[in-house]
Amino acid sequence: xxxxxxxxxxxxxxxxxxxxxxxxxxxxxxxxxxxxxxxxxxxxxxxxxxxxxxxxxxxxxxxxxxxxxxxxxxxxxxxxxxxxxxxxxxxxxxxxxxxxxxxxxxxxxxxxxxxxxxxxxxxxx
Amino acid sequence: xxxxxxxxxxxxxxxxxxxxxxxxxxxxxxxxxxxxxxxxxxxxxxxxxxxxxxxxxxxxxxxxxxxxxxxxxxxxxxxxxxxxxxxxxxxxxxxxxxxxxxxxxxxxx
Numbered sequence: 001x002x003x004x005x006x007x008x009x010x011x012x013x014x015x016x017x018x019x020x021x022x023x024x025x026x027x028x029x030x031x032x033x034x035x036x037x038x039x040x041x042x043x044x045x046x047x048x049x050x051x052x053x054x055x056x057x058x059x060x061x062x063x064x065x066x067x068x069x070x071x072x073x074x075x076x077x078x079x080x081x082x083x084x085x086x087x088x089x090x091x092x093x094x095x096x097x098x099x100x101x102x103x104x105x106x107x108x109x110x111x112x113x114x115x116x117x118x119x120x121x122x123x124x125x
Numbered sequence: 126x127x128x129x130x131x132x133x134x135x136x137x138x139x140x141x142x143x144x145x146x147x148x149x150x151x152x153x154x155x156x157x158x159x160x161x162x163x164x165x166x167x168x169x170x171x172x173x174x175x176x177x178x179x180x181x182x183x184x185x186x187x188x189x190x191x192x193x194x195x196x197x198x199x200x201x202x203x204x205x206x207x208x209x210x211x212x213x214x215x216x217x218x219x220x221x222x223x224x225x226x227x228x229x230x231x232x233x234x
Contacts, residue, residue: 095169100174112169
């Protein structure tokens with residue numbers, strides 16, 4: 001059974017830092033791209049960041065570029081999100097999600113087929 | 126960026142009803158669209174991908190159709206556990222191009 005378990009959320013002051021973790025099990029972690037998707041309270045879903053299976057390709061949403069860093073440790077079946085210079089608008093539940101990706105003709109198409117339960121990050125003074 | 130617009134924003138229906146939710150893309154995305162179900166306090170769950178492919182384990186009362194700019198999610202006979210919020214997601218140019226619709230809340234009448 002595929003399981004993704006996030007941890008590391010909490011209350012942090014504006015300008016502060018937090019590191020989220022996602023522990024994966026039930027599948028060959030090193031074979032899949034992994035992602036962070038967030039959801040502000042009462043709002044919709046927003047893709048945040050993606051990392052390819054071997055960490056060769058890393059992408060960020062413009063809203064977090066330069067402040068967040070995604071990484072993974074395939075030996076530990078773990079995904080991470082280092083969040084610096086946090087702002088009030090970063091307040092959200094952060095989900096770890098596995099990528100279901102197909103690349104052809106120079107383009108890639110992808111979905112999120114398994115999600116963790118989420119971890120809440122609150123940025124407030 | 127490709128914008129995704131869902132309609133309606135909310136809908137009320139009864140158990141046993143047939144319900145259709147629509148998602149429109151601001152430009153053509155072929156069949157690269159997914160649908161997710163989210164219940165309060167829970168993570169989203171993938172229902173449909175590639176516009177009409179049913180994710181493993183999802184009941185057959187869920188179906189998807191469409192291509193280009195217009196897509197639909199249909200629930201053929203609503204069950205009590207189907208009352209939730211549904212999101213569409215365009216999958217073109219993954220991951221930088223990924224965008225979600227604003228959601229459709231399906232409520233009990």
